[in-house]
Amino acid sequence: MLGLKKKTDPAWVRVAESDIEELLTDHAWCEQKAANNAISLITQNPGYPDLVSDLLIIAQEEMAHFALVHDIIKARNYALGRDRKDEYVGELLKFLKKDGNRKTAFVDRLLFAALIEARSCERFKVLSENIRDKELAGFYFRLTSSEANHYKVFLGYARKYGEGPAVEKRWLEWLDYEGGVIPAFGKRPAIHG
Numbered sequence: 001m002l003g004l005k006k007k008t009d010p011a012w013v014r015v016a017e018s019d020i021e022e023l024l025t026d027h028a029w030c031e032q033k034a035a036n037n038a039i040s041l042i043t044q045n046p047g048y049p050d051l052v053s054d055l056l057i058i059a060q061e062e063m064a065h066f067a068l069v070h071d072i073i074k075a076r077n078y079a080l081g082r083d084r085k086d087e088y089v090g091e092l093l094k095f096l097k098k099d100g101n102r103k104t105a106f107v108d109r110l111l112f113a114a115l116i117e118a119r120s121c122e123r124f125k126v127l128s129e130n131i132r133d134k135e136l137a138g139f140y141f142r143l144t145s146s147e148a149n150h151y152k153v154f155l156g157y158a159r160k161y162g163e164g165p166a167v168e169k170r171w172l173e174w175l176d177y178e179g180g181v182i183p184a185f186g187k188r189p190a191i192h193g
Contacts, residue, residue, distance in 0.1 A: 005179025035062035088192035121147035
């Protein structure tokens, strides 16, 4: 369903388990950034009422996820560390179209968001199936469907507001690019790391 070219090696979960506090802090900030991304898309594209309504829901869900992760951090007597730079997202940003018209950039930004949600969904699924911590396994299992829905929303709007064949071509380019980038990641206790 997600179309990702490369699957996460389940061995990444052992890396993630090596520092659960770091994993949870990174995850919390990923949720906050996802909420900010939804709000930014609303701010830059207020002329699409259906998009605005759906992205408001996503922003609220992402902040609710941030709160859930923060609750786990507190319950385990961990500390929410400072925001982490997401190098994976940084690599994807390099592929974002910076030329062309406003509509093309808008659609490309939706595809970018869809791809990040797809990879997050896939990582949550891998965590839910392989992490030894049963509480976190259940937590990540519950988040998987939400991330899948966010992926569908972003991709759906890209297809709705983009030019049919051009959107599909660009989506395949995104998937190929991400497939080339992702093997460099999976070496840190971070959702995309």
